[in-house]
Amino acid sequence: NAGVTQTPKFQVLKTGQSMTLQCAQDMNHNSMYWYRQDPGMGLRLIYYSASEGTTDKGEVPNGYNVSRLNKREFSLRLESAAPSQTSVYFCASSPLAGQGARGVETQYFGPGTRLLVL
Amino acid sequence: GEDVEQSPFLSVREGDSSVINCTYTDSSSTYLYWYKQEPGAGLQLLTYIFSNMDMKQDQRLTVLLNKKDKHLSLRIADTQTGDSAIYFCAETGGFKTIFGAGTRLFVKA
Numbered sequence: 215n216a217g218v219t220q221t222p223k224f225q226v227l228k229t230g231q232s233m234t235l236q237c238a239q240d241m242n243h244n245s246m247y248w249y250r251q252d253p254g255m256g257l258r259l260i261y262y263s264a265s266e267g268t269t270d271k272g273e274v275p276n277g278y279n280v281s282r283l284n285k286r287e288f289s290l291r292l293e294s295a296a297p298s299q300t301s302v303y304f305c306a307s308s309p310l311a312g313q314g315a316r317g318v319e320t321q322y323f324g325p326g327t328r329l330l331v332l
Numbered sequence: 333g334e335d336v337e338q339s340p341f342l343s344v345r346e347g348d349s350s351v352i353n354c355t356y357t358d359s360s361s362t363y364l365y366w367y368k369q370e371p372g373a374g375l376q377l378l379t380y381i382f383s384n385m386d387m388k389q390d391q392r393l394t395v396l397l398n399k400k401d402k403h404l405s406l407r408i409a410d411t412q413t414g415d416s417a418i419y420f421c422a423e424t425g426g427f428k429t430i431f432g433a434g435t436r437l438f439v440k441a
Contacts, residue, residue, distance in 0.1 A: 218374070249431075254340065256420065256433035257375075304374050318363050318382075319424045323374030 216240055218324035220305050226330045227295045235290040235327050237305030245308040246288035247272075247321065248280060250301040257304065263288055264310075295331045303327045334358040336432035338421055343438040350408040352435045354421030357402065361423040364397060366406045369418040369434070378406070378419075413439045 221236045239246065244265050249257040249272075259272030263282040277299060279291045288307075292299060306321040335357045344350045356364070362383050367375040381388045381395045381404075388395045394407040404423075408415055418434040 254433060256336075257431040259428070306374075318380055319429055320365075320377050320380070321375070321429065323376065325372070325374050 218305055218307055218322050220303075220324035220327050222327060223325070224328045226332065227292075228332050229296060231295050232291070232293050233295065234292075235303055235305075235329075236287070237289065237324060238287045239305075239307040239322070240286065241307060241309075241322065242285070243307035243309050243322070244285070245310050245319075246282065247306040247308070248278075248288070248290045249304045249306065250274065250299075251304060251326075252301050260290065260303075295329075297331045299329065300331045301329060303329060334423070334425065334428075334430045336421055336423055336430050338419075338432040338435045340433065341436050341438070343440065344411050345440050346411060346413060348411055350406075350411045350415065350437055350439075352406045352408075352419050352421075352437065354404040354406075354432055354435075355402055356404065356421070356423045356430075358423055358425040358430070359402070360425040361402075363424045364395075364404050365422040365424075365429075366393075366395065366404075367420040367422060367431075369420065371417075375420060408437075411437075411439050413441055415439055 218239045247262045248260040258274045261280040263269045266285045305324040308321045365380040366378045369375045392409045396405045416439045420434045421432040
C-alpha cells in the first residue's frame with residue numbers, strides 16, 4: 215500500500231498562475247483533507263471532504279477550490295496564485311465518515327507539496 | 333473557537349526524558365493525539381488517548397491527561413537523536429480535529 219500520495223513534491227509559480235495539487239489514497243478511507251503548514255502556525259485546514267461527493271470549507275479556504283473526484287482522489291486548485299499561498303501543503307485521509315461521526319480520527323498524511331509563489 | 337497551544341521548542345540531552353506539553357480549550361474533546369513530523373515528511377500518529385483516561389503508556393511514550401486543566405503531555409523516556417522532530421498535539425471534539433502549532437524537539441548528543 216502506498217498510503218497517501220501527493221504530486222508534485224515541489225512547485226514554483228509566478229503570481230497569477232494556476233495549478234492543481236493532486237492527492238490520492240489507497241486505504242478506502244471516507245474522509246480526506248487539505249492543510250497548509252506555515253512556520254509557527256501549525257496546520258490549518260483549507261478544505262475537507264467527509265465522503266465522496268461532499269466538500270466543506272475549513273479554516274482558510276479563500277483562494278482555493280477542491281474536487282473530490284472519487285473516493286480515492288481529492289485535488290486542490292489554486293486559480294490565481296499569490297505569494298501569501300507560499301506554503302507546504304499536506305493532504306490527509308481518515309476512515310471516519312460523515313459530519314458528526316465520532317471515534318478515533320487517525321489521520322494519515324501524505325509527504326507534502328512545497329509551493330513557492332513568486 | 334477551539335484552540336490548541338504548545339511551546340515552540342524543547343532541547344534535551346540524549347538519554348534524558350523529554351516532556352512536551354499542550355493545552356487545549358475545547359471541553360468537549362473526546363480524543364487527544366500526538367503526531368510526529370520528521371524533516372521533509374508528513375505527520376504520523378504516535379499515540380492517542382480517550383478523554384476518560386488519565387494516562388496511557390506505550391513503550392517509551394507516556395501520555396498524561398489532566399482534563400480539569402485541559403492539559404496534555406507526552407513524555408519520551410531515554411530520548412534518542414532519532415526522536416528529533418516536530419511533535420503536534422491535536423484534539424477531536426466533534427468531526428473536526430484541531431492541531432497545535434507543534435513543538436520542535438532538539439536532542440543533543
